[in-house]
Amino acid sequence: MLWKDSLREMKPYKPGKSIKEVLNQYQLEKVVKLASNENPYGPAPSAKKLLDEGTIEIEMYPDGNASSLRKKIARKLNVNEDSLLFGGGSDEIIVMISRALLDSGKNTIMATPTFPQYAHNAKIDGAEIREVALVDGHHNLDGFLNVIDKDTSVIWLCSPNNPTGNLISSEALTTFLTKVPDNILVVLDEAYFEYITDPSYTNTIHLLKEYPNLIVLRTFSKAYGLAAFRIGYAIGNPEVISNLNKVRSPFNVTSAGQVLAEAALDDDEFIKECSLLNHEEMQRFIQYANANKLHIYDSEANFVLIEVPGNGDLASEKLLQQGFIVRSGEALGTPGYIRVTIGSENQNNGFFAAFDSLLADAQLLK
Known part of the structure; x- marks a missing residue:
């Protein structure tokens, strides 16, 4: 082979x-x-009720556009529908980003240690991986800036970071984004967003208008308790989302995942x-x-x-x-x-x- x-x-x-x-x-x-x-308290009650009722049409292909869920999240986050991308967990969106932007001759920057799938997929696509050591569990964002060059294509920020749990402060994130060249995609992975209690932290969605090279990843696998149904989503600039959709597999998010995630949003x-x-x-x-x-x-x-x-x-x-x-x-x-x-x-x-x-x-x- x-x-x-x-x-x-x-x-x-x-x-x-x-x-x-x-x-x-x-x-x-x-x-x-x-x-x-995983969530020790189980799935969101509205999703569990829907699952117990067994109303999902399992013989039909899923809605490839996730239209109903798309509308509901867009309203909840006050973003345009074309700003959303859906995947089989945020893991699949990481794969899409790597496939669309990374190959031999490109490099990608991430913390170490952090979520290993960033490096895993970059290796598959032949990109150079530049890792910047954490400082007391925190991202060293100045260190990130120091290793950017003309071939840098994607920067990965995990906040809260897995495995340390440390959060990138709102101030540090904004300062960093102002210094990153606008042709580099900055991926902010917020898989644990719903658990953040730091009162100084502000919802990052508002940054998307000012920084079109930012994309935010979230998931229904953690706080919403739907890990078995593998559904995550990204919010970003419509042009970025459109290009990522070119590498997305059709019908990639199951019908059950879409319906249950939509119900869970009410909880x-x-x-x-x-x-x-x-x-x-x-x-x-x-x-x-x-x-x-x-x-x-x-x-x-x-x-x-x-x-x-x-x-x-x-x-x-x-x-x-x-x-x-x-x-x-x-x-x-x-x-x-x-x-x-x-x-x-x-x-x-x-x-x-x-x-x-x-x-x-x-x-x-x-």
Whole structure:
């Protein structure tokens, strides 16, 4: 097979263990998954009700334009309908951007560590990857500016950043955008937008009018609790959206995803409640880390990156044996840490108890 040269040193995505696998492997009665930043409170109620009613016409192709959902989001965000692009999760939109703008001879800039799919897709398309190290979990935007050149095509900003959870401030973002050449697409990935509680942070949609080279990504997979239906969207300049639509597959967003996302948009109170509960439980993680003299990053998402005694892989395995699936920092570029989804109060109670055992084991080994 004449595979692309770029694939030679790449590895397929390796998903974590499922709840069923862990139950069987460790002979447990209960397993809590805190590894993928899903909503522990389930899907938005309006979407769940619609799903229970079973009214989706599964024998028909989806609306390729996502017309009804498009209209509703456009009204909610006060943007034009032609400013919206839909994908199978925001992951697919990342693929579209890479396919449309990156190839051999181009370069793309991103933080390290950050969401790995930016680099993954850039490698597939043969682009040079320029990574700028985080500073205390934050994007080093001055460092980004220093590595821009005439061949820079796409800049990726993840805010809140995955895996650290740190937020790019509104002031820092605006200052950065004024300095980026207008022929470079700046992708602002806001997968965790609904969880942001920082009172100084302003909705970034208003920046699109002033900066036509900005595109904002959001998703229904996190706060809205629709991860299984893979639906994300982008808001951007109509010309940018039009060009990205040229590489979008027809019927790429399922009928179920479109209908459920449209219903979920009505559940503002549910989203506010999830954000509030997440913030309250976040404080418990911070208090726990401080009480045990563990470093924890300043997160505005629905997860935390917390220090563990020793190796992240070993800590993750020990927690797995107690029924808690988390993400090892060794795989995320943050050795000595684990990334933990902020669960419900009961889930977190169990997690802290399991972590207590981890700390006790570490003390015995000293």
